[in-house]
Amino acid sequence: MLGQIARRRLGLLLLLHGQQRLSNGLNGVSFNQLLSKETHRHTQSSFNTSSPISTMSLWPFSFQPRDFSLPNSSWSPEMCKAYDHYNALCDTDTENGEEKKRAPWKKLPSYNRSIKYATGGIHLSKLIQAKARLFTRNVKEQGATFEYVVFVNKEEKSCVCVFQAGRLLEGAPGHVHGGAIATMIDTVTGSLAGYLSGPIMTANLNLDYRNPMPLGSVVLIHSALDRIEGRKTFITCKVTSTDESKLYTEATALFVSISVGHLFGSRN
Numbered sequence: 001m002l003g004q005i006a007r008r009r010l011g012l013l014l015l016l017h018g019q020q021r022l023s024n025g026l027n028g029v030s031f032n033q034l035l036s037k038e039t040h041r042h043t044q045s046s047f048n049t050s051s052p053i054s055t056m057s058l059w060p061f062s063f064q065p066r067d068f069s070l071p072n073s074s075w076s077p078e079m080c081k082a083y084d085h086y087n088a089l090c091d092t093d094t095e096n097g098e099e100k101k102r103a104p105w106k107k108l109p110s111y112n113r114s115i116k117y118a119t120g121g122i123h124l125s126k127l128i129q130a131k132a133r134l135f136t137r138n139v140k141e142q143g144a145t146f147e148y149v150v151f152v153n154k155e156e157k158s159c160v161c162v163f164q165a166g167r168l169l170e171g172a173p174g175h176v177h178g179g180a181i182a183t184m185i186d187t188v189t190g191s192l193a194g195y196l197s198g199p200i201m202t203a204n205l206n207l208d209y210r211n212p213m214p215l216g217s218v219v220l221i222h223s224a225l226d227r228i229e230g231r232k233t234f235i236t237c238k239v240t241s242t243d244e245s246k247l248y249t250e251a252t253a254l255f256v257s258i259s260v261g262h263l264f265g266s267r268n
């Protein structure tokens with residue numbers, strides 16, 4: 001019974017996902033400001049654990065899921081610089097004469113469960129497969145695996161991901177595993193396809209590895225919409241060094257729009 005209710009609610013929530021989209025941009029906040037906010041947040045939460053009951057929240061869940069794509073101390077100077085560059089291009093809500101001008105760039109938040117993007121999803125994530133975690137966000141040690149942040153440009157229907165590859169992603173000695181690179185390409189192209197087309201699944205992913213990527217590298221993953229044909233969203237992708245002088249990987253991806261029932265085995 002609980003399963004049925006959860007399934008029905010999940011259906012509604014995933015439908016909302018396409019409309020609500022990933023819109024918690026960080027408005028012109030620099031890396032250093034964020035890092036100090038993060039430190040502050042941790043200080044606050046340890047303070048809260050020891051605060052008297054009367055000052056504690058009675059609601060057992062926080063309303064805002066943790067955004068894993070915010071700067072942390074594992075980020076290299078190159079990662080911070082690239083983050084600051086794209087973050088500075090994001091929506092600032094600044095006054096331009098009498099009108100508010102909105103920048104085309106937006107930073108997407110990144111949670112450790114897909115379900116958390118939906119309204120109320122943070123609560124449902126504790127009920128539905130509570131121990132499941134997004135593949136790219138399942139290692140607690142910061143900097144060990146996938147450190148990344150995605151910025152979308154809604155006018156150009158494109159996005160850029162700044163990705164720092166951690167030491168646990170080794171494939172060939174000293175270099176990043178091809179599967180880890182494919183994972184990031186699937187994640188970034190999939191985020192763009194989902195942003196543009198709502199609920200989707202990867203149907204096809206084609207990769208050409210052009211140069212080995214050293215562990216610890218910071219790279220840019222550029223993705224752009226090629227075309228939409230009915231339920232099919234075609235995305236192109238290339239992975240480069242941050243100065244774009246070196247090409248690591250090229251890819252094309254096809255995403256097919258799905259109904260919520262598809263995740264539960266229904267093809268209707």
Ligand SMILES: CCCCCCCCCC(=O)SCCNC(=O)CCNC(=O)[C@H](O)C(C)(C)COP(=O)(O)OP(=O)(O)OC[C@H]1O[C@@H](n2cnc3c(N)ncnc32)[C@H](O)[C@@H]1OP(=O)(O)O
Pocket residue numbers: 114117186187188190191194200201202203204230231232254256257258262267
């Ligand atoms: C939110 C945090 C960010 C996370 C983003 C992460 C993104 C990661 C997403 C994933 O990794 S999803 C996991 C990997 N993917 C899968 O497990 C999908 C498995 N495959 C399926 O479930 C189905 O085959 C699929 C949904 C892809 C399609 O099944 P459908 O029954 O819905 O569609 P159908 O087979 O009728 O195909 C629809 C259209 O797509 C075309 N198509 C389907 N698969 C294709 C394929 N592999 N290659 C080329 N075309 C394909 C198909 O020919 C047809 O074209 P037309 O409309 O022109 O006739």
